Amino acid sequence: MSWRMLLILNKIEESVEALKVSPSSTFSTFRLALPITFKQELKNQEVEEGNSATLRCELSKAGVQVEWWKGDVGEELLKSGEKYQMRQTATKVELVIRKAVPEDSGVYWCIFLFSALPVTFKQTLRNQETVEGNSITLRCELSKPGASVKWWKGQEVLSLGEKYYMKTEGRIAEMIVRNVVFEDAGSYSCSIGDQKTTSEIKVRGRSLYYWDSFFYQVNFFLNIRYTIWPFVFRHCF
Template sequence: MPVLFKQELQNKEAKEGKEVKLTCELTKPDTPVKWMKGNTVLHASEKYEFKQQGTVAELIIRDVTAIDAGDYTCTAGELKTTAQVKVNDATVVWKKGEAMLQASAKYEMKQKGTLAELVIHNAEPEDAGRYTCDTGDQQTTAQVKIHAVSALIEEGLKSLEALEGGTATLRCRLSREAPVEWRKGHTVLRPSNKYRMRQEGMVAELLIHDLETKDAGDYTCVAGSQKTTAALSVNALPVHFKKELKNEEGTESGTATLQCELSKAVSSVEWRKDGKALMPNGKYRMRREGRFAELVIQDLDLADAGSYTCVCGDQKTTATLRVNGKHSTHLPH
């Protein structure tokens, strides 16, 4: 009686790394069979195991990879049965701690054949922790440690000279993006109307606005254990009178006020009458507030009339004061 296949091979699908079993059944027990992949005869090895028990013949393919996909045939004499084996990539899930990771600018997942890879870009201290590769029924875990690398100062601060009232920009370049701290002398600077800190990529900048002579000094940029220092010089603008003295007129026994405005606040001005320096007393009251200077002449008499000058450095402004006598009352003859 001729041998027939009672049960033919069935198509199989498996994940990479798994095992595939192809089974067929003949009508006659212990019938010799031959196994083939495509046109290649297979031999027993670590990859292939042949089993035959009674009427059942079995091929076991171990640790399957993409190259194991294809058509497999079992032949018995002139008879044959063929089935297709499909191998799917083993889909892995990556986790940090218990959190599942998604592909992003930070995390790149690669898979080639049986090799799965997680790439962590721009590693930072907070990326340290336990990472797990999970295939669903199996998982493997590893600990990642991040060693912080200090940023190096590639280009230090340069000393700078600037004009009063202007803005000075101090700049340094780092070997990588890193937080920096700015100091003037030993004082840590904070963002304000005076100071603005700017950082773009590896370049750190300190902008100092509305410069005054007191802003001159040593400025330091600190990045980790590294620092760079430069001196800022502020050149004072020459003072000039923004509003000059105006001629004034007063009445005997009254009060006269002379006022002028300078381009900036100064520590002192000098008042003169007809070229002679005046001192504060019961007659003269001198006031200075910010950029404004004022001379008040009290209890006017005719002798107070004359030329008054306000002097600041090599600048001066002059005005004339007229004092009118009190009107006499004439009785009719």
């Protein structure tokens, strides 16, 4: 949504120029109901050469980012500096054109910007369990590619290094925890903006893991012995 005004510089006398503002008009390239509107529109003004002109309007909501443009179709984006000063207080925005000269004549636009949709998590982290000495990969998927994420353990922000390897390719964000030890167990999170996904990581001792594996195999063969062999003897002998 934008608001435009036409600044016309007319000659009053040989050494004095006047800055006149024609009636303003609005236009929009959007064909939907907009949640933000102009409560106060730009007004006609007149200023002498060498003085400053202040363009002022008011929005229906505070904290909205605006841009000021110059040109028949808004081809020049104005920047705050020696010539232009931009001010914004709550819903009120202003553009001050300092030391007006004939070249300042033209069409000026005030345009407010729509915030992009926030990035969210399409696929969240999942809880995992691993054995000490191994590496573990935490993975989540974002709704948009190229977003910057942060990785956490509890309340601590993690950094790329020997222990942690982080990468984001497209919409997939990953962190690898290398050479896992018991102290690596805990809550890990990936955040973007105010969005966060969390997983719990459990670490088992390698010796305990092997004993569990051993007893599982023993139990497996015992089950075979007491279930398969009676069947074999009954039908084959």
